[in-house]
Every structure is written in structure tokens, then in C-alpha cells.
Amino acid sequence: xxxxxxxxxxxxDEDFAQWYxxxxxxxxxxxxxxxxxxxxxxxxxxxxxxxxxxELDRKIKETGHENVYMPLLIPESLxxxxxxxxxxFAPEVAWVTQGGTEQLTERLCIRPTSEVLFGEHFKxxxxxxxxxxxLYNQWANVVRWEKTTRPFLRTLEFLWQEGxxxxxxxxxxxxxxxxxxxxxxxxxxxxxxxxxxxxxxxEKEKFAGAKYTYTIESLMHDGKALQAGTSHHLGxxxxxxxxxxxxxxxxxxQYVHQTSWGFTTRIIGAMIMVHGDDRGLVLPPRIxxxxxxxxxxxxxxxxxxxxxxxxxxTLSEAVRVDIDAGSKKPGWKFNExxxxxxxxxxEVGPKDMEQQQVILVRRDTGEKLVVSLAQLKHKIAELLTAxxxxxxxRAKNHREAKTHSAASFHEFETILENSSGFIKAMWCGDVAxxxxxxxxxxxxxxxxxxxxxAEIAVNECVCCGKQAKHFVYWAKxx
Amino acid sequence: xxxxxxxxxxxxDEDFAQWYxxxxxxxxxxxxxxxxxxxxxxxxxxxxxxxxxxELDRKIKETGHENVYMPLLIPESLxxxxxxxxxxFAPEVAWVTQGGTEQLTERLCIRPTSEVLFGEHFKxxxxxxxxxxxLYNQWANVVRWEKTTRPFLRTLEFLWQEGxxxxxxxxxxxxxxxxxxxxxxxxxxxxxxxxxxxxxxxEKEKFAGAKYTYTIESLMHDGKALQAGTSHHLGxxxxxxxxxxxxxxxxxxQYVHQTSWGFTTRIIGAMIMVHGDDRGLVLPPRIxxxxxxxxxxxxxxxxxxxxxxxxxxTLSEAVRVDIDAGSKKPGWKFNExxxxxxxxxxEVGPKDMEQQQVILVRRDTGEKLVVSLAQLKHKIAELLTAxxxxxxxRAKNHREAKTHSAASFHEFETILENSSGFIKAMWCGDVAxxxxxxxxxxxxxxxxxxxxxAEIAVNECVCCGKQAKHFVYWAKxx
Numbered sequence: 027x028x029x030x031x032x033x034x035x036x037x038x039d040e041d042f043a044q045w046y047x048x049x050x051x052x053x054x055x056x057x058x059x060x061x062x063x064x065x066x067x068x069x070x071x072x073x074x075x076x077x078x079x080x081e082l083d084r085k086i087k088e089t090g091h092e093n094v095y096m097p098l099l100i101p102e103s104l105x106x107x108x109x110x111x112x113x114x115f116a117p118e119v120a121w122v123t124q125g126g127t128e129q130l131t132e133r134l135c136i137r138p139t140s141e142v143l144f145g146e147h148f149k150x151x152x153x154x155x156x157x158x159x160x161l162y163n164q165w166a167n168v169v170r171w172e173k174t175t176r177p178f179l180r181t182l183e184f185l186w187q188e189g190x191x192x193x194x195x196x197x198x199x200x201x202x203x204x205x206x207x208x209x210x211x212x213x214x215x216x217x218x219x220x221x222x223x224x225x226x227x228x229e230k231e232k233f234a235g236a237k238y239t240y241t242i243e244s245l246m247h248d249g250k251a252l253q254a255g256t257s258h259h260l261g262x263x264x265x266x267x268x269x270x271x272x273x274x275x276x277x278x279x280q281y282v283h284q285t286s287w288g289f290t291t292r293i294i295g296a297m298i299m300v301h302g303d304d305r306g307l308v309l310p311p312r313i314x315x316x317x318x319x320x321x322x323x324x325x326x327x328x329x330x331x332x333x334x335x336x337x338x339x340t341l342s343e344a345v346r347v348d349i350d351a352g353s354k355k356p357g358w359k360f361n362e363x364x365x366x367x368x369x370x371x372x373e374v375g376p377k378d379m380e381q382q383q384v385i386l387v388r389r390d391t392g393e394k395l396v397v398s399l400a401q402l403k404h405k406i407a408e409l410l411t412a413x414x415x416x417x418x419x420r421a422k423n424h425r426e427a428k429t430h431s432a433a434s435f436h437e438f439e440t441i442l443e444n445s446s447g448f449i450k451a452m453w454c455g456d457v458a459x460x461x462x463x464x465x466x467x468x469x470x471x472x473x474x475x476x477x478x479x480a481e482i483a484v485n486e487c488v489c490c491g492k493q494a495k496h497f498v499y500w501a502k503x504x
Numbered sequence: 505x506x507x508x509x510x511x512x513x514x515x516x517d518e519d520f521a522q523w524y525x526x527x528x529x530x531x532x533x534x535x536x537x538x539x540x541x542x543x544x545x546x547x548x549x550x551x552x553x554x555x556x557x558x559e560l561d562r563k564i565k566e567t568g569h570e571n572v573y574m575p576l577l578i579p580e581s582l583x584x585x586x587x588x589x590x591x592x593f594a595p596e597v598a599w600v601t602q603g604g605t606e607q608l609t610e611r612l613c614i615r616p617t618s619e620v621l622f623g624e625h626f627k628x629x630x631x632x633x634x635x636x637x638x639l640y641n642q643w644a645n646v647v648r649w650e651k652t653t654r655p656f657l658r659t660l661e662f663l664w665q666e667g668x669x670x671x672x673x674x675x676x677x678x679x680x681x682x683x684x685x686x687x688x689x690x691x692x693x694x695x696x697x698x699x700x701x702x703x704x705x706x707e708k709e710k711f712a713g714a715k716y717t718y719t720i721e722s723l724m725h726d727g728k729a730l731q732a733g734t735s736h737h738l739g740x741x742x743x744x745x746x747x748x749x750x751x752x753x754x755x756x757x758q759y760v761h762q763t764s765w766g767f768t769t770r771i772i773g774a775m776i777m778v779h780g781d782d783r784g785l786v787l788p789p790r791i792x793x794x795x796x797x798x799x800x801x802x803x804x805x806x807x808x809x810x811x812x813x814x815x816x817x818t819l820s821e822a823v824r825v826d827i828d829a830g831s832k833k834p835g836w837k838f839n840e841x842x843x844x845x846x847x848x849x850x851e852v853g854p855k856d857m858e859q860q861q862v863i864l865v866r867r868d869t870g871e872k873l874v875v876s877l878a879q880l881k882h883k884i885a886e887l888l889t890a891x892x893x894x895x896x897x898r899a900k901n902h903r904e905a906k907t908h909s910a911a912s913f914h915e916f917e918t919i920l921e922n923s924s925g926f927i928k929a930m931w932c933g934d935v936a937x938x939x940x941x942x943x944x945x946x947x948x949x950x951x952x953x954x955x956x957x958a959e960i961a962v963n964e965c966v967c968c969g970k971q972a973k974h975f976v977y978w979a980k981x982x
Contacts, residue, residue: 057625057628057629059574059575059621059624059625060579060581060582060624061575061577061578061579061582061612061621064575064576064577065575066572066573066574066575066621066625067572067573068572069570069571069572069640072570072571072572072573073570073571075573076571092547092550092551093547093550093551093554094544094545094546094547094550095544095545095550095553095663096537096544097537097539097542097543097544097660097661098542098614098645098647098661099539099542099598099647099660099661100539101538101539103538104538104539117604117605118604119604120577120600120602120603120604120612121600121601121602121603122598122599122600122601122614123599123600123601123602124598124599124601124611125598125599125649126595126596126597126598126649127595128649133602134539134598136576136600136614143537143539143544146537146538147535147537147544150535151535162547166645167576167644167645169576169577171603171604171606182575182577183575183576183577185573
């Protein structure tokens with residue numbers, strides 16, 4: 027590395043929060059504005075979101091869902107129709123009380139989520155079993171009035187997709203809920219290279235108005251957990267509140283069973299905190315807006331620029347490629363594109379041209395390879411796959427290394443005093459124990475995993491010692 | 505046509521407004537909700553918007569623009585920074601005054617447009633001539649507090665893209681403004697088959713805060729005009745208000761010159777009113793979510809369904825195709841997909857199978873063709889092109905037939921009493937005349953066209969008779 031050009035960012039191990047802020051600003055993902063708690067998503071950050079959106083939208087459509095668009099504003103009376111839902115969301119919504127010069131007779135909230143709007147619409151379009159299932163999704167912005175905010179991770183406004191579906195039976199709704207969690211899990215693991223634990227939220231942590239909430243939980247570099255996506259089985263609670271019923275095949279009137287599921291811009295924060303390093307962002311090739319950056323060396327020398335642009339043209343069929351032929355020194359450019367997490371760098375100078383070769387540098391390992399032009403396309407494809415796989419494995423190994431089992435409360439506390447990460451421990455199912463654990467250690471229940479390998483050879487709650495009911499992943503979380 | 509199955513919608517010539525409402529609801533483009541003035545965009549309506557968005561997004565990126573995302577909420581103090589802008593927009597914004605349980609010390613408006621947010625951001629990222637131009641775009645929802653609303657045409661909330669750019673010189677900004685209007689015009693004419701008049705808005709009709717506003721104007725079936733897209737040359741007004749300056753090559757400090765341009769969901773309303781007929785929607789093939797609908801005839805007969813599904817598979821490589829093998833009678837299905845404006849219908853029954861042929865029916869002309877399987881792919885491609893061209897030509901001929909010239913105020917009034925459409929007439933440039941014309945006839949100035957063919961052999965203002973300065977298109981408008 028050309029040390030003299032390294033832009034200063036805080037080291038991860040020194041101050042992880044400051045490192046994160048440095049990366050999101052210096053990699054030009056976001057900018058702050060005078061709007062408290064909101065962020066400007068800059069071109070590079072938005073290009074990442076567009077790639078995620080495109081992949082997820084394709085998966086959502088492949089599983090038979092259709093996109094729709096619901097209103098931004100919700101009348102207060104509509105939000106109040108489902109009791110648990112309004113209790114959960116009322117403290118964190120933004121209220122519109124004035125339209126132009128007119129004082130409104132009823133307040134409108136900016137959607138924090140759209141269950142009630144979909145509820146009202148389903149009531150209007152579902153009449154017979156023939157109308158089911160309804161499999162809808164929308165891409166939208168939502169607002170939640172958060173006190174403390176951080177770019178991507180927690181913002182007043184964020185972008186997301188929210189799926190909303192209606193089914194004839196509880197079993198179908200259950201299958202849908204799990205299917206969409208699986209879609210999120212595959213997106214995270216295969217595209218974003220983020221390993222996740224799939225499981226169910228406890229009663230305390232579930233969505234306001236849901237019967238069950240399923241979640242995928244990921245572990246960040248600093249050992250804190252991050253909820254990467256959730257899928258809710260809503261049961262018939264909203265159906266009863268909004269009177270969404272249908273005539274079944276046998277002529278009886280039935281309530282529908284519903285689901286909802288969401289995935290947000292927050293995932294960009296997760297990607298940064300899972301893969302990033304002290305030189306900045308590290309992007310998985312499958313999502314990187316630019317997969318390969320060409321840096322001409324000694325570009326004033328005859329033929330270098332022409333040759334570099336020709337390379338760009340040739341490679342652009344196979345890979346998302348760009349070139350920086352600007353006037354900055356190569357060292358500065360290396361640094362800039364490392365900060366931006368571009369998976370591969372290609373260096374080419376007069377000597378390389380002579381020898382019909384280029385140099386490729388991996389962002390994830392720093393490895394430098396001399397590659398002949400004849401082999402180039404093939405080698406680039408191979409390396410991008412290798413980087414994608416390496417990022418996933420590295421993250422998985424990191425998670426394994428930071429996952430501990432605790433058989434007693436003392437053990438639980440000791441682990442968190444000395445380390446961070448997931449703690450696997452048994453739990454009695456009592457919310458009092460969940461609250462005590464949070465109060466004493468700062469850790470919350472992340473999920474009851476689907477594949478509950480009974481690794482812990484105890485059958486007592488880690489907190490109260492009574493008969494345990496659930497195997498739970500705990501962690502401090504974002 | 506199988507008359508007995510025809511769903512009743514109001515005839516266009518009987519009550520055009522009611523016809524429009526019938527079409528948007530019965531073609532399942534939208535649904536109403538309890539949110540005043542907003543609409544639910546249903547799957548079929550949203551699929552049309554997604555196709556428009558995809559085409560436009562590609563054109564915007566091809567012309568070198570990058571997508572970003574700005575906050576939804578604007579602090580009142582920020583909105584007030586540009587004097588003309590706030591005057592224009594203050595009467596029609598929605599105000600957030602409460603966040604959660606907290607009463608805000610400063611009101612936030614929901615963006616009616618985002619010039620001030622981009623202004624603040626440009627100030628933060630533009631420092632040197634090397635940072636220019638900045639060519640940004642965002643896809644977003646905006647809110648304007650309209651009193652009277654109609655689906656797509658005028659809604660409290662609508663979806664759009666808004667481009668915002670910064671340039672080193674006035675000439676560059678001017679070129680950009682015209683270039684993006686041209687992008688809109690080509691989208692309308694080549695993709696949506698809507699002919700447009702390109703021109704400049706008068707001072708009275710221009711955007712609040714702009715130096716010039718350019719517009720594309722289209723004519724609906726009922727002879728009213730609709731503004732289909734606008735592009736604003738902002739000059740350095742916002743740059744001065746937000747202090748967006750840069751160091752030029754010669755070391756001097758300069759203000760940037762800006763543009764902004766927007767295209768909205770309103771265009772779907774235009775498409776309906778330009779191409780639709782008494783049987784419902786008529787969609788141009790290039791934008792239709794389904795270009796060809798297969799209707800099996802006597803589908804209980806052996807082999808018909810298998811054959812129909814095979815056809816679908818074969819054709820799906822070349823065309824957006826779907827099949828309706830539901831239990832409704834073919835006549836009902838014909839009617840439903842005519843209502844939905846699907847460009848081509850394919851009928852296939854046992855006899856057709858025997859003879860290795862199918863029947864194709866054009867939505868635009870009703871023409872029925874017997875086509876051999878060997879010729880099918882080729883014929884479908886040919887017909888889709890023919891329909892696209894026919895819709896454009898038909899709309900253009902309709903516009904020509906409804907475009908009149910007026911040399912005197914009496915002539916102007918007489919035309920509008922007996923007919924509707926565009927009136928071409930000379931104007932002195934005085935806002936008093938513009939207002940008088942509006943007051944007396946209901947017509948507003950639509951634009952001063954770019955290619956001002958001097959068709960009118962007079963040189964006096966149509967209103968006051970004084971020396972004319974501009975050739976203007978006038979019309980009653982949506």
C-alpha cells in the first residue's frame with residue numbers, strides 16, 4: 027500500500043462508532059442535512075440500494091407477488107382500528123396537522139408501516155375465496171420518530187419494501203411468512219454475503235399486532251447483533267379489526283389470515299459493519315455498483331490511456347467496470363477506491379502493455395496478481411466469485427468465534443464482560459427473565475432459532491433456573 | 505363483439521369525466537381509500553408506472569445523471585430561503601407539527617418538490633469547477649395540498665422523478681434544460697404514443713423560482729390540454745439564496761447555474777385520456793404490462809389448454825404474454841381485457857388447432873386476423889409495431905383536427921364556444937391579456953412553441969390588438 031496517500035479514518039478497534047461514521051461519509055454513501063435524523067443518500071450509496079432493490083424485487087416477483095402503492099398519510103381513526111398496532115406505533119409517528127392554510131379536523135400520520143392501509147384495501151377487494159390469495163408488496167419511504175439516529179441503522183425516515191398478503195387459511199399464511207423470511211435469508215447470504223440466524227422473536231420483541239414475528243439476525247464486526255429483516259404472521263387480528271372476510275367454497279363467511287414482511291436500507295449499515303475494515307468499505311461483488319476499477323499507471327506515456335479505455339470496453343460486457351483517468355496520483359486513487367470498497371483494482375502501465383499483462387488487486391485480501399491479457403476475463407470472473415465466497419466465510423467464521431454458550435447467569439454475565447457476540451442460552455419463557463437479562467447485561471433476546479441444536483446440556487432457564495422452554499440467541503444489538 | 509357481456513361504462517361523449525372515473529376503477533388501475541385526495545395504485549396501474557419508470561430511468565442514466573435520495577421532510581426555515589419559491593409553494597404544503605408525543609419547535613413540511621434540499625446539499629459538495637456539473641435525479645413521492653383531486657391527474661400525493669443539476673455556466677444549464685425536455689418528449693411520443701408540443705411557459709405560468717420553464721403539452725380526447733412534463737432553467741437564483749459557489753479555473757468565485765425537471769404519475773391519466781375509448785383503456789404496446797392475452801376457446805375440449813399453455817411458453821421469449829384459463833365465458837374475458845387495454849388478444853380453439861392457426865384481435869381497431877402458427881411470432885411483432893404507430897398517428901390527427909388559429913378575440917371566443925382544443929394566437933406579452941383571456945374563455949396559455957411557424961398572418965395581440973410579441977398555444981387544461 028502507498029502509505030503516504032492513506033486518508034485518515036478512525037481504526038475499528040479504537041472507536042467502532044466513529045469508524046462507521048467515517049466510512050459512510052468518506053466513502054460518499056451519505057451526507058447530512060438540516061433535517062434532523064434524516065440522511066441524504068448520495069449516488070454511490072443509492073446505487074448500492076438500487077442493486078439490492080433489483081435483486082429483492084426480482085425474488086419478490088418470482089414468488090408471485092405484485093407491486094402496488096399505498097398513500098403516505100394515514101388518518102388517525104384508521105391507525106387506531108387495531109388496538110395493539112396503535113399502541114406500538116403511536117409514540118413514534120409524525121403528525122400532519124395543517125394542510126396549506128387549513129387546520130385539519132383529523133390529524134394524519136406519516137405511515138410508519140402500512141398494515142392499516144392494506145387492511146382497508148383488502149376489505150374492498152376481497153369477497154370470495156376466488157380473490158385469494160392476495161400477494162402484494164410496495165417499495166416506499168416510512169417515518170418513525172426516533173430520538174437517536176445513525177445513518178442507515180436508525181433514521182427518522184427510511185426506505186424499504188413492505189409485503190402484505192391475505193390468505194384463506196392460517197396454514198397458508200404461516201407458509202408465506204416462513205417463505206418470505208427464507209427469501210430475505212438467501213438475499214443476505216448469497217448476495218450480500220451476510221450470514222444470518224433464522225428464528226422466531228419472543229412475545230416481547232414481536233411486531234405490534236402480530237401473532238408471530240420471524241427474524242433473521244446477523245452479527246456485526248464489533249460483536250453486536252443486527253436484525254436484518256422480519257416477517258410477521260398477523261393471524262386474523264387485522265382481518266377482525268378491518269372486517270376482511272370472504273365467502274368460502276362451502277358458502278361460509280371466513281376471516282382472512284394475513285402476513286407482512288419488511289426489508290430496509292438498514293441492511294446497508296449491516297453490510298458496512300460486517301465486511302468493512304480499517305481502509306474503509308468492502309463490498310460483495312454481487313452488489314458492488316463498480317466491481318472493477320481500472321487505474322492507468324504513468325498515463326501520460328504514449329498508448330496507456332488508449333489501452334486502458336480499450337480494456338474497459340472489452341471488459342464491460344462481463345463486469346461492472348469503470349476507469350479513473352483523472353489527474354490524481356495512482357496512490358490517491360488506490361486509496362479512494364479501497365475506501366469505496368470496490369472488489370477489484372486493475373493497474374496497467376507501459377511495462378504491462380509491453381508484456382501483454384495487467385495487475386489485479388483484491389480488496390478483501392490485498393492480494394496482488396499478475397494476469398496475462400489472454401487470461402484476464404476468466405481470471406476476473408474467478409476472483410469476483412472468490413471474493414464473494416471469502417467475504418461470506420470470513421463473516422461466518424467471525425460469527426462462530428463470537429458465539430458462546432452460557433449455562434448460568436454468572437456465565438452469561440462473564441461472557442459479556444470479557445467479550446461480545448451471540449450468547450446461546452436456555453430460557454423459561456417468562457418475560458420477567460427477559461427483562462432482567464436486558465437490565466443486568468444489556469443483551470436482548472434476538473430469536474428462538476428454527477434449527478435449535480440442543481448444544482447446551484442444561485434444561486434450566488439461564489436466568490431463574492426454572493424449567494426451560496426455549497433455546498434462545500441473545501446479544502447486545504443495534 | 506359479444507354484446508351481451510359488455511360491462512357498462514359511461515360513454516366518452518356523454519360524460520367524459522365519468523368515463524374517466526369508470527375506466528380507472530374498472531380497469532383496476534386504482535382504488536379509493538379513506539385518505540382524502542390520495543389513491544391506491546393497484547397492481548395493474550403500478551405495473552404501468554414501473555414500465556414508464558424503467559424507460560425513463562434508463563434515459564436519465566444514459567444522459568449521465570445519477571440517482572440519489574433526499575429527505576421527505578423540510579424544515580420551514582429551509583423552505584423559506586428562496587423568496588419566490590416559498591411564495592409559490594407555501595399555500596399548498598402539508599405541515600408536520602408533532603413527532604411522537606413531542607410538539608416541534610419548528611414545523612416541517614412534506615416536500616412538494618426538493619429544490620431547497622438539493623440547494624443545501626450542492627452547497628456542501630460543490631467547491632471547485634472540478635466538481636461540476638452535478639447531474640442528479642431522484643424517484644420520490646411528493647405532497648401538494650390540492651382542494652379538488654382526481655386519480656393520477658391531481659392527487660394530494662403523487663409519484664415522480666425530479667432531476668436537479670448544477671453547472672458552471674448559464675449556457676450549460678440552458679442546454680441541460682432543453683435536453684431533458686427533449687428526453688420527456690421522446691418518451692411521450694415514442695413510448696407512450698402521445699404527441700406533444702414543446703415550448704416555453706409564459707412568466708405567469710412558470711415554476712416558482714425559475715428563470716424559464718419549458719413544457720411539453722398534450723391534447724386529450726375531450727380537447728383539453730395537459731402539461732405532460734416540465735423542465736426549469738433556475739438561473740443562479742437558488743445558488744444565491746443557498747450560496748452555492750465554486751472556484752473557477754481562473755481562481756474567481758462563481759455561483760452555479762441550476763436546472764430542475766419533473767415527470768409524474770399524471771402521465772398515466774394522459775395516456776388514458778389520449779388513447780382510451782368506450783370499451784375502456786387502450787395501452788400502447790411499448791408500455792403495456794401484458795401485450796398479448798391468450799383466451800382458450802372451448803377449453804374443456806381435449807388438448808386446448810395444453811396447446812394454449814405451450815403457445816404462452818413459446819411466445820414469452822418475444823412478447824409480454826399471459827393466459828386466462830379461468831372459468832368465465834370467453835365473452836366476459838374479451839370484455840375484461842379490452843377494458844384493461846391489452847393491445848392484442850389471441851383466441852385458440854379446437855378448430856384452430858386442427859388447422860394450425862389462431863385468431864388475433866387488435867385492441868385499437870378491433871380488426872380480426874387468422875394467422876398460421878408458422879407466421880405467428882412474426883405477425884405479433886408486426887402488429888404490436890402497427891398498433892404503437894397507429895395510436896400515435898391517431899392521437900396526432902385528433903390533435904391537428906382540434907387545433908385552430910384565431911386572429912381576433914371574437915374568433916378566439918367563437919372557436920371555444922363551438923369546439924375545444926388548442927388555439928394558436930398571437931400575444932403582446934402582457935399578463936393582463938393573459939388574465940383576460942383566461943377570465944373570458946377559460947383558456948390558459950399553454951406554451952410559446954419552440955418551432956413557431958408563423959401560420960397566423962397577423963401581427964397583433966389576439967386580445968388587445970397591440971403589437972404582438974409571441975406566438976402562443978392556448979387551451980382549457982387539466
